Amino acid sequence: MGPIALPEFFTALSKCIPPPGWSKLAVANSAGADSTCLLFLLAQLIANKHRHPSPSSLVSLHVDHSLQATSSHMAAQAAANAMSLGIQHHTIQIPWGKSPFPPRPLPGAALENHAREARYHAIFNGMSQAGAPIVAFGHHADDQVETALMRLAKGSTDIGAAGMRRCRRWGMGSGNSEHSLGWVGHRGMDRFIVRPLLDFSKDRILATCDAYALNYVNDPTNFQPEVTLRNAVRHMLNAESSALNVKSMPSLPQNISDSLEQVRNVSSSLQSLVTDAIDSRERLRRATGILSASVNQVDSQVTEHLRECILPSPPATLLLSSSRLLAIQNTKVRFAMILRVMRHISFHPWGSIRADGDRRRAGVHRISKHLWSSDTEAALLKKFTAGGGVLWSPVLYHPDKCLKTVGPLRHSKQPEGTQFAWLASRIPPFFKNPQEGAGSASRLTIDLTNQFHVAHTKSGPVILEVLYDCRFLIRFDLSRIPKHVQAAPHNGQPISIKILPHTQYFWPKVVLQQGTDPDKVLAVLNDKGEVDMLGSSPWISMEWVRLLDAT
Numbered sequence: 001m002g003p004i005a006l007p008e009f010f011t012a013l014s015k016c017i018p019p020p021g022w023s024k025l026a027v028a029n030s031a032g033a034d035s036t037c038l039l040f041l042l043a044q045l046i047a048n049k050h051r052h053p054s055p056s057s058l059v060s061l062h063v064d065h066s067l068q069a070t071s072s073h074m075a076a077q078a079a080a081n082a083m084s085l086g087i088q089h090h091t092i093q094i095p096w097g098k099s100p101f102p103p104r105p106l107p108g109a110a111l112e113n114h115a116r117e118a119r120y121h122a123i124f125n126g127m128s129q130a131g132a133p134i135v136a137f138g139h140h141a142d143d144q145v146e147t148a149l150m151r152l153a154k155g156s157t158d159i160g161a162a163g164m165r166r167c168r169r170w171g172m173g174s175g176n177s178e179h180s181l182g183w184v185g186h187r188g189m190d191r192f193i194v195r196p197l198l199d200f201s202k203d204r205i206l207a208t209c210d211a212y213a214l215n216y217v218n219d220p221t222n223f224q225p226e227v228t229l230r231n232a233v234r235h236m237l238n239a240e241s242s243a244l245n246v247k248s249m250p251s252l253p254q255n256i257s258d259s260l261e262q263v264r265n266v267s268s269s270l271q272s273l274v275t276d277a278i279d280s281r282e283r284l285r286r287a288t289g290i291l292s293a294s295v296n297q298v299d300s301q302v303t304e305h306l307r308e309c310i311l312p313s314p315p316a317t318l319l320l321s322s323s324r325l326l327a328i329q330n331t332k333v334r335f336a337m338i339l340r341v342m343r344h345i346s347f348h349p350w351g352s353i354r355a356d357g358d359r360r361r362a363g364v365h366r367i368s369k370h371l372w373s374s375d376t377e378a379a380l381l382k383k384f385t386a387g388g389g390v391l392w393s394p395v396l397y398h399p400d401k402c403l404k405t406v407g408p409l410r411h412s413k414q415p416e417g418t419q420f421a422w423l424a425s426r427i428p429p430f431f432k433n434p435q436e437g438a439g440s441a442s443r444l445t446i447d448l449t450n451q452f453h454v455a456h457t458k459s460g461p462v463i464l465e466v467l468y469d470c471r472f473l474i475r476f477d478l479s480r481i482p483k484h485v486q487a488a489p490h491n492g493q494p495i496s497i498k499i500l501p502h503t504q505y506f507w508p509k510v511v512l513q514q515g516t517d518p519d520k521v522l523a524v525l526n527d528k529g530e531v532d533m534l535g536s537s538p539w540i541s542m543e544w545v546r547l548l549d550a551t
Helices: 006-014 033-047 071-084 111-129 141-153 185-190 202-211 229-240 254-271 280-309 331-345 353-359 361-371 449-456 483-491
Strands: 024-028 057-064 088-093 134-136 167-169 192-194 318-321 390-398 401-405 419-426 463-468 472-477 495-502 507-514 520-525 540-544
Touching (some): 024 033, 024 111, 033 202, 057 111, 071 088, 088 111, 111 134, 141 254, 141 280, 185 463, 229 254, 229 280, 318 331, 331 353, 331 419
Parallel strands (some): 024 134
Antiparallel strands (some): 167 192, 390 401, 390 419, 495 507
16 A cells, blocks of 8 residues: 555545634644644645645644653653644643543543543634634544444444544533533534545555654554443454454453444444455445445435425424425435534534434434425324434424414315425423523523623623533623613612523523512523514524534
């Protein structure tokens, strides 16, 4: 295997362009062979000015966990590699024990999981501080094979088995609540992860490092199959595609051993997709490439079908024409469309598996059974939910009339032009007390009083941003706050400023509460998706932040 040539790397990078286009690019630099190769190729590409489009500039980010004896050496090598290429570099220390980071993991704990969550959180903060909206990781074709096999072994669908995407939006994060590890909120909606090396094998990456005398560090934990399932899978694949004896695997923990057996089984099935390659590793690479290409094709079809199926509907909802849905015959496209709609409407963090209804086959099958029933009577015409925090309601739609629930009207004669449709909206909360779920990012009652007080102590213009219910971004320009709101605290009674839900779709409403007086509405989202300031100057804005794309 020869080194990666610059033209073919440019071709691979061109497949990763994020929707806004290239700008400053951060590189997750571990000092290992993969990230060292990636950093070098990117630096060469940018130096080669005539190759466009490409990133405008680079910044190298290294996360030092301080969990291994080699941590300081790896940090020093990462900095040296970046410096030798003339690339700006930052080493980020994990502040174990300082919120939101957990205490330093003890020896023998699940270091890999702790380290990964902390690493991603630190990288996001690092790229934000460096002004880089995109970060590149050095994942390659063999990493993709390992990911696909592990997902298939867990019962993943073809979508999951396709592995890592070349380009994906960071999303709102994996944290369970604001200020938790993994949570990034609305800031993650305009940040992207790209993986330009997914077309290249580990052998070619190593050949590139050798050809250009690039210095890198081997992480010793990557060669310990008893530490993680991924390491065990890597060891197994190396044994199968070389002279190593697969039985030479050291004694493994029972959970890793059981999972590895499932991986062996799905590996044989996955290889059967390719018949024109002799080497088992190459068959797996090509097979995952086939799955990835299939998912990309399905994504394109879903986007096109959504354009045809969506009807006008109230803000924060999605209305799908039943007759146009019925024209979709491909079950994979149906499955992907349901996940796309759920992610768009859900109150769970965008991009999290919870927003996809945990991708439970049973839940998606139930939704599909209703949406693709040719007989609306057979569908029982009732509202239902099947995960993801989404309520599905059968309605009658007419361009000049309001939506009507189907149930009581199904036998009555409807005006010409009326059609049956499915409305996806946020499910009502399961609790009656609006203060419950106070620690959740999707809570429906938010008291902003303290934040207003803190903001007023700061000098200069202050913009207060609040992500409401993981669905709306609400901004307060405190330099333009109306006089009657500023004067309220001087009336002798304590006040509070809150965001409350209103309408059956749980739109945001900002109110001022003072003593026993009725709530004074400061701003409310109306049925046109506009903010009604009720006569005040426009100091509050509300923006729907959930996307319908697949990135």
